[in-house]
Amino acid sequence: MIENSIYMTVDVEEWFHTNWFNVPEVIDEHYDSVYPKSDVVKTTKQLVDTFDSYDINATFFVLGETAERYPEIMEILKSCEHEIACHGWYHNKKYDNIEDFKNDILKFKNEIYSDAKGFRFPNFSYSSEKFKFILKEGFKYDSSIVPCLNIPSWYGSYKSSTKPYNLNFDGGLSLTEFPMSVLPYIRLPGAGGWFFRNVGYHWTKNVVKYSLKKTGYGMIYIHPWEISDSNPDIKDIKFHVFRNTGHKTLNNLKKLIETFSGNEFLTISDGLNLERNAR
Numbered sequence: 001m002i003e004n005s006i007y008m009t010v011d012v013e014e015w016f017h018t019n020w021f022n023v024p025e026v027i028d029e030h031y032d033s034v035y036p037k038s039d040v041v042k043t044t045k046q047l048v049d050t051f052d053s054y055d056i057n058a059t060f061f062v063l064g065e066t067a068e069r070y071p072e073i074m075e076i077l078k079s080c081e082h083e084i085a086c087h088g089w090y091h092n093k094k095y096d097n098i099e100d101f102k103n104d105i106l107k108f109k110n111e112i113y114s115d116a117k118g119f120r121f122p123n124f125s126y127s128s129e130k131f132k133f134i135l136k137e138g139f140k141y142d143s144s145i146v147p148c149l150n151i152p153s154w155y156g157s158y159k160s161s162t163k164p165y166n167l168n169f170d171g172g173l174s175l176t177e178f179p180m181s182v183l184p185y186i187r188l189p190g191a192g193g194w195f196f197r198n199v200g201y202h203w204t205k206n207v208v209k210y211s212l213k214k215t216g217y218g219m220i221y222i223h224p225w226e227i228s229d230s231n232p233d234i235k236d237i238k239f240h241v242f243r244n245t246g247h248k249t250l251n252n253l254k255k256l257i258e259t260f261s262g263n264e265f266l267t268i269s270d271g272l273n274l275e276r277n278a279r
């Protein structure tokens, strides 16, 4: 891994993919069971344009379900220099049958993008069997594990390393795990997303700053809907879910990029010295 580097990562999905509310219930009640259209294309493009304006590289973990619905997303991402990686197919599906998961990943490779090297499991839904499968399918690294204190029914893997390491499997096979940044020592999360909007810019800045010192890198994460000014105003959804989304978060993201402008922002593949995606 290249020292003192920053990894800007984007999970390309829609506002209703968050697990802060019961998605089918909300869609049934407010949208007559039809999944609403969102501005994910516009906000993905806005993120690309923002990163390009600072001349920094980012990694986009694309959800298959969203890319299928909005083919423009892949047109945008294929026409720029950022890395395209996989965020699975469905976001909130609990795969009772592993074969369904495998078929969905093959569908991503066949229909969305065949050269993805990186994987990020939606909702931290990884397992040893799923890791083995993505490794067999040619993925080189995973970036799903958050080595933080366990947050009940959310995430946390306190005993995991805060630096990249190999997940080893039978037959000498290994997948590189590139963990997300957490506040060192006390292991609190917050390098983006909900924490960036609710706890604030300074919290995320410190997670990145101290991670750089302790682990040699910082990894930030964001979702396109977090910079959208058009998220729905649904009264049953708790205020913190969409708190500070829109311009405020986009501006704070720019501030974060400017704060770390002395560091190199790399795609994860570049940071791991993997070959560039073929386009």
Ligand SMILES: [Zn+2]
Pocket: 011, 013, 017, 087, 091, 122, 123
């Ligand atoms: Zn996600």
